[in-house]
Amino acid sequence: MTTSGRVTRRVRLAPLDLLALGLVGLRTRKLRAVLSALGISIGIATIVVVTAIPASSQRNLMRQLSALGTDVLQVSSAPSGTGEAVALPAEAPAMVARIGPVRQVAAVANTHTSLRRSDKTEAGDGAGLTVLAGSPNLLRLVRGQVRSGRFLDSASARLPVAVLGSATATRLGIGDLGRTEPPPQIFIGSQWYTVGGILAPVALSPDLDVAAIVGWESAVTYLHFDGRPTVVYVQAYEPAVEQVRAVLPATVDPASPGQVRVSLPSDALAAKRATADTFSALFLGLAVVALLVGGVGVANTMVVSVLERRSEIGLRRALGASRGQVRSQFLTESVVLSMLGGLAGTAIGAAASAGYAAHLGWPVVIPAGATLAGLGGAAFIGVVAGVYPAAQAARLPPTQALAS
Template identity: 45%
Template sequence: MSPLSRLRLADLLPVATIGLRTRPGRAALSVLGVAIGIAAMVAVLGVTRSSQAQVLAQLDRLGTNLLTVASSQPKGAPEEQLPATAAASIRRTEGVTSASGTAQIPDAHVLRNDRMPANRHGGLDVRATDPELLSTLDGALLDGVFLDAATARYPVVVLGHQAATVLGIAEVTGYERVWLGERWFTVVGILRQVDLAPEIDRAALIGFEVAKSEFGYQGHPSRIYVRTDTALTEQVENMLPRAANPQNPGRTSVSQPSDVLTARQAVDDASTSLFLGLGAVALLVGGIGIANVMVISVLERRGEVGLRRALGAARRHVAAQFVVESVLLGAVGGGVGVLLGAGVTVALAVNRGWQPLIPPEAAGGGLAAAILVGTIAGLYPALRAARMAPTEALRTA
């Protein structure tokens, strides 16, 4: 009785790489197919994680404890007035750390000079506000100063970031003026962009006192910004309608501007699922490419298989040879794909000013998926090679 054939592990790798070494072009194309799929998946996850980290950092910086109180109205309609006591009542509400009222001045336009027609105001608003607005919004000045108790009674204006851009004013020189209503106002400050209050970005801000004297402001705010104790934000949000308008709380709406950023992150998550699906399709195509290459390899190497079987190689050894070859194709493709995906993530994140983040599960999972695809793709060709009878393989070679 002849002894059982044995194949040492040290010999398996050289035998399994014969096809790769003799047909490098075909092997490279198979590796590329898998690499594209893995690179797509790693890049999508990496870019998404970097983007989400940026959004979360922005939320942490801006705070999720900012609430906006206004009258309930259709989107795009002019702001309605709230009771004159609304801001003071809100400040007395438990959990409120600061509150600042603003009032949209109707029919007042912001123009670069008094020669421009009123319909060329560029969609900019005039808003009256108090000196606490900047601290409540946690805003910052690009140049100049904000309104204070002294300047709020004089014809001076602080421009939102977008308003200053539209008007072509980049800095505060002391000589820059804009035409509000029927008189000149001196620009004393320009705000940086306020992410959670876009209406402030496109507004010209004046004090309540000058709004009364120049525009007939009656003391009724139309929008109030409220900063709360973070732990009590939800509780405060439920109390604000009655605090702002005790007689008709149903006509008052309270919104949380940071929800916009959260919604944007949800959209990014939905897009991520789509792109991951596309990456999975690309990986599937790569796996089919490996399977195709391995089937052709088996057909082309019938003589080699028949000779090895005739010399005593067992079926399991032949099967192991082709499975290992397929796994190597998948592993190399996965490794290249992970590197490509990481490179794309870093390049895009640096270009956008994000911190590059490559999830370990994306890199590890991508490599594992490539190896799994390679294994599955090689099973059928390996079993087909193992079932070849030595005589038939040699005769048809």
């Protein structure tokens, strides 16, 4: 375009100039800007809260379900004709440990040895109680806890030391172990064993409650144990539990896989997966509603802002501002307003979610996706809500805008 022989070039606004121009409306109408940002912040805070609080609840629920052994399988032989458990091959635990998704393997074996409170009591004193040989990692795999004393370790597993299940200790009349008193002794087979610990009830394996557990090496040395396990506990990578279960029979006993029984994955595993799917659907629905509420609020604010600032728009157009510059100004203002609300909403939502989870004793979980969705959603809302008001402001003729 030429004027008196001189060429007039359209001026392009730098990003910082455009940002400063977009902040003009926010600085001159601070109260309205605060209220508008509060509206969008409530929407974004809702996204964070409805994502973070169920995520914390879900993490807590998953932790409780995992404690039920959703990733643990039990391997045993089919009962004999007399109903007694048949021992598995001695090399079974080592073979199972070679399966890729298997994380941990522990074994127990019924030593078929008598258990009595002392050598002076009758032979039927320990009727119904079993003496099991176990590996030191058994308690960790079955999620058990020691009520008193300590469990077997690599040293005590070689010595005549026994750990009693909760029901076994009650049956034998042994209470919690004192730190200053000498530990009690029990008579297993023809050997005295020192009681090194007493277990709390084991929900995942109730058989341990009515047993006395001795070390694997100790059972071989003092009880003439043949080293063949009765039950093998397998902890596998949870998504691959079914696949591991399918190959366990042939791995444990290649000669007779049909004689090997493997427990089904617990119902807790199915509940755990169904719970995860339910929570995911809930997150999506609530987040969409919160975004729509916030977007309507920003759009309403920007439309009113254009109507109130018609004279300002006309003056800028009369001074040479192009339609694109006016459009960019209001679009930038809308995005900045939404981002301020998004930042505040994300902070408020994270703080509220963390406080609520901590109050209930849940693990605090603030999903990164929720934070990114809050900020990204705010920017998206700002663009969508500002398009129409910005286009409306750009279409105003300068004379009509100044006259209003």
